[in-house]
Amino acid sequence: MATVRPKTRIQQKNTDAILKAALVVFSDNGFRGATLDQIAGEAGLSKPNLLYYFPSKEAIHVALLSGLLDTWLDPLRDLDPNGDPVEEIMGYVLRKLDMARDYPRESRLFANEIVQGAPRMLDTIQGDLKTLVDEKAAVIAQWVRNGHLAPVDPYHLIFSIWATTQHYADFDVQVRGILRPKGDSHFEQARAHLDLMFRRLLTVV
Structure with a gap:
């Protein structure tokens, strides 16, 4: 099996x-609508140099989406x-x-991929x-069975969280x-609203 060499500082x-x-x-x-020439120009590289790192526009897109999805799912992985x-x-x-708020372009990129049928x-x-x-x-369902959460459908709860948060991007x-809004002031209002809405949904009464 060939050994994969780590990237040099310049390559990275x-x-x-x-x-x-x-x-x-x-x-x-x-x-x-995107082209390799546009990406190369934005990156400050020649097109042949870009193709040294990625063989196609699709390869760049997949790498970008894969990295984005990994970052996007970290908060869900952290659910204890x-x-x-x-x-x-x-x-x-x-x-x-x-x-x-912090990664609006990344959110829209992933949304566009989904709209196109992924x-x-x-x-x-x-x-x-x-x-x-x-x-x-399964974790959420167990919390519901244990009486620690009000009865909710775990999958549709997750979908609702995605919909109500990513909407702002x-x-x-x-x-x-x-x-x-002035700057990003509406995100504080959104935090207060979503906190109230989801707490009322989830709290056992």
């Missing part, structure tokens, strides 16, 4: 530059079966909202993502157009 720097540039180009133009159920879920909700990520969604969601849904123009 160029790889990071390509992925950062690709995020901008794909977010602005979609997968179909031994923690306080309501606080664990509320921590997840608020971390997801923070990510919508042609480059379907195997991951049906594989690793499903496995993780199944695992955490994926529909940022609409939210800002309606609220006209």
Whole structure:
């Protein structure tokens, strides 16, 4: 088996530059509208140099989405079966909202992939993502059975968390157009609203 050599500092720097540039180009133009020339130009590299690191536009897109999904799922992985159920879920909700604020381009990139039918990520969604969601849904279901949470469907709870937090990234123009916030002040209002809404849903009465 061939040994995979670690990337040099320059190789890692160029790889990071390509992925950062690709995020901008794909977010602005979609997968179909983006070109290798645009990505290379944004990264400050020649097209032949870019192709040394990635053989195709699709390879860049897959690498970008894979890294994004891994980061996006970290808060769900951190859901602790031994923690306080309501606080664990509320921590997840608020971390997801923070990510919508801090990584809006990444959220929109992933949303665009899903809207297109996930042609480059379907195997991951049906594989690793499903496995993780199944695992955490089982934890939530056990909390419900133990009487620590009000009766909720674990899967639809997770979907609701995704929908209500990522909305602030994926529909940022609409939210800002309606609220006209100063900077990101609306995220504090969203935190208060989501905290109230989900706590009422989850708390046993």
